Amino acid sequence: MIEVIGVQFHQAGNIYYFKPNDEEIKKGEHIIVETDKGKCVAEVVETKKKKSIEEIVLPLKKVVRKMNKDDLDYYEKLQKEEEEALEICEKKVKEHGLPMKLIGARYAFDKKFIMFYFSAEGRVDFRDLVRDLAKVFKTRIELRQIGVRDASKMMGGIGICGRRLCCSQWLRNFESVSVNMAKAQYLSLNPSKMSGLCGRLRCCLRYEKKQYEEMSEKYPNIGSRVKTPKGKGEVKNINIFTESVFVVLDESEAEIIVDITDIDNIGKNNKKNGGNDEKK
Numbered sequence: 001m002i003e004v005i006g007v008q009f010h011q012a013g014n015i016y017y018f019k020p021n022d023e024e025i026k027k028g029e030h031i032i033v034e035t036d037k038g039k040c041v042a043e044v045v046e047t048k049k050k051k052s053i054e055e056i057v058l059p060l061k062k063v064v065r066k067m068n069k070d071d072l073d074y075y076e077k078l079q080k081e082e083e084e085a086l087e088i089c090e091k092k093v094k095e096h097g098l099p100m101k102l103i104g105a106r107y108a109f110d111k112k113f114i115m116f117y118f119s120a121e122g123r124v125d126f127r128d129l130v131r132d133l134a135k136v137f138k139t140r141i142e143l144r145q146i147g148v149r150d151a152s153k154m155m156g157g158i159g160i161c162g163r164r165l166c167c168s169q170w171l172r173n174f175e176s177v178s179v180n181m182a183k184a185q186y187l188s189l190n191p192s193k194m195s196g197l198c199g200r201l202r203c204c205l206r207y208e209k210k211q212y213e214e215m216s217e218k219y220p221n222i223g224s225r226v227k228t229p230k231g232k233g234e235v236k237n238i239n240i241f242t243e244s245v246f247v248v249l250d251e252s253e254a255e256i257i258v259d260i261t262d263i264d265n266i267g268k269n270n271k272k273n274g275g276n277d278e279k280k
Contacts, residue, residue: 008042104154
């Protein structure tokens, strides 16, 4: 077992482990760590703990120090320089006519390199751009292409729920999301309502999928045949929250709302057979 400290370089980003020093460091504090590319600022997300060799990547880089007041003042100035660098890079991108959207810029704490993050639909040949930027900033230049979901994570924003994006607040890893998850929750399949700021299906479609599937077990399939107190009909929709079913009657073609307890032939056999086992 090896003692380590876990940090993130971006909000809700991947966790990286470093060899701690003797300082008392708390979760949420900012520290300076040694990386292959230079000294960088990171936020502590896991305080000192023991990890097995299988859980970490060796050799471990070390924690340089907890940021003091001078470090914090310098870092604030560095962040302003990053904003200026991004503006310069955007101008250079336009000059070269490159099909890319810049997302952010990040300096190493010791300014040994600057990383520009961008998104693009395909591969971009930015070699000439890098040469131009190197002349301007007099340091190592790196450009990293990221996907649209990672771009939203980095830029942040407000979701359809009115809260900060999950990916930019706490969601570290993206999992696959499918339209079937929306169908399982009887949500509108309107693309504008199912999509997040990234243009992809909203990650939160995964969150309650299992609960909806469990709750819907006692309901008939949409399109199945059922018997109600007012006659037989076809299920058009269900409402799990009110425990009711929308049925179109055969004789009158009227749409009625029926309590789940007032419907016959909605057991397991009905779901498996598509609702065709109604009583004669």
